Amino acid sequence: MDINTITDLVPTADPAHWRPGDAWLGGGTVLFSYGSQSLQRLLDITRAGWEPLTVREDGLEIAATCTVAELYAFAGDLPAAAADWTALELLRPCCDAFVASFKVWNVSTVGGNICTALPAGPMTSLTAALDGQALVLSPDGTARTQPVTELVTGDGQTSLAPGELLRSVTLPATALQARTALRRLSLSNLGRSGVLVIGRVDPDGAFILTVTASTVRPVQLRFGSVPGRAELRAALDAAIEFPLYHDDVHGLPQWRQYMTERLSEEIRAELAADPQAREAAQ
Structure with missing residues (x-):
């Protein structure tokens, strides 16, 4: 164009x-x-010189200018300090959810994908699911942090005021140490995500489910422990009113609602299983 x-x-x-x-x-x-x-x-912020990925004791900072290719490569060569960050297994599936060529991967950025705020944006899915905290710089010289789940407010909509700039997103170490499960569905093999649901169980036993792609904005449900099937279904119905389900050529709202509930239950069942028993069975 x-x-x-x-x-x-x-x-x-x-x-x-x-x-x-x-x-x-x-x-x-x-x-x-x-x-x-x-x-x-x-x-042009690409010459700002921001380190794409920074491992800190309290978590992983991802610069807004970090490309999809850099994020994917990082997942294959994790530093020793990130050895117990089991949730980083989500990085490559979320990069793959772009369903894009290497040409796009080499230029498309994490921050750009989040700020574009498409419901199917996989970087929104990744960072929202891992309690990402966005660092936002303002024209008046101030800075603020905001959860990614609140930064993206709708289809193509964010909470960013005119002139504000997303500097980075930090994923906290507590979320990175979680056991995770991901389910993604599209109407075609190489189509845009129609549903992308990520669940995790934190070290303290808390269960967090994040729904994206099927809804116009991220929706996160939090439980003190892995809920039962009926409890999860009731929580989904309460948290996601039907108009919140996205409606476009990549999926009708009725289909997105049904598959969100189905895939969420698959995730709940997977994460409810005793991990030690599952390892022994393998």
Whole structure:
């Protein structure tokens, strides 16, 4: 698509430089696909020099400019400090959920995927499911943190104010140490996700289920322990009113609702099983 109104490409990651008519530029895969007839400047954050992935004692920080390719490669060569972060097994399945070529993987960014706020955005699925905390920089020089589950508010909608910039998302170590299970479904083998549900059991026994792709925004359910089948079904019905289910060519709301309930039950049953007994059986 054409973006023939652009007059400047500005290399900056400072929100103080933002003005009306600007757009932040990361990978640009969505921006250049949709085009624009109103943008005047692109603020290029790719030269900010942010470390793509930083392992800390309290968790994993993922820079907004981290590409899908960098995230996928990290999952295959984890540092010793991340040895007990079992939830990192989700990284590659979520990268695969892009169903995109290596050309896209090498430029598309984690932050861009989240901020685009498509219901099927797999980086939203990943970071929301692992209690990701977004660091947001504002034009007035302040910064704030916000859960990814609250940052994405609807189909193509976020809580970001004009000029605000997503700097990074931090996944806490407690969530990274969880046992996890993922289910993804599409209407075709290489189609956009129609349902993507991730469950986890934290070291303290808490059970967290995060529903994405089937809903217009992430929906997270939290329990003190793995619930029973009926309890989970009732909680899903209470948390997700029918209008919240997404409706587009990739799936009708009725199908998304049914498959969300079915896949959530599969995840619940898998994570309810005694992991030691499962290992012995294998």
